[in-house]
Amino acid sequence: MYIIPVLKGYFNEFIDGEVDHLDYEKRFPQDEEGKEGGPNARVWKVYLNEAGQFDVNMIKTMRDTADVVLVFGVLFSAIVTAFVTLSANALQLGHSQVTNRLLMELIALQRVAITSGSIDQVDPSPLSADSPPNSTTNITDYWINGLWFTSLALALSAALVALLVRQWVQAYEAPSLHGTAKARAEVRGFRYYGIEKWHVPLIVGLLPTLLHLSLFLFFAGLVVFLFTL
DSSP: OOEEESOTTTOOOEEETTSOTTOHHHHSOOOOTTOTTSTTOHHHHHHHHHHHHHHHHHHHHHHHHHHHHHHHHHHHHHHHHHHHHHHGGGGSOOHHHHHHHHHHHHHHHHHHHHTTOOGGGSOOOSOOTTSOGGGGOOHHHHHHHHHHHHHHHHHHHHHHHHHHHHHHHHHHTOOOOSSOHHHHHHHHHHHHHHHHHTTHHHHHHHHHHHHHHHHHHHHHHHHHHHHTO
């Protein structure tokens, strides 16, 4: 003989290891006449048992998906951040390019002075310390940073939503062992209604898609970055 708790949170009935847990006529006593809808009627206990088994599978799926997305999203965000830190410098004024252009202009002026030529022969450098920040930025730099920043935003969003899902699941399976079977059934129904109202199963199903899109954008930016080398 052994006993197994069906679902921690909604009811405290147990399954006898030698009795079919779906044979509710044996598991739960028959209601007295006129009390079939009472606070502790068989119908509420059967509902709690069936709902409990459904919730166990639903919660396990949500928790496993959220855990994978949360871990992968955080690690992937750290990787993308390293690339973004590198590529974001291209959106600022390249001081090394400004210095090179000014040095080339200075050398050209010295050559003109040595040959007694005209200073007008030397084209002024298009870059200086007062040049706009995007003076040294190419169109590919905008593409790379746009793709990688979007990828980072999606990965962080997926991790944040996964964290919220974990909190929703924790609140959903919070113990509710007090009260009659009918009261516990109402609590379970209220919680499940909230899950459905906020489309939590749909949100959980979209989390992997969000990460896939983030990966695709990152690799697209990586391809553009490699072509610029």
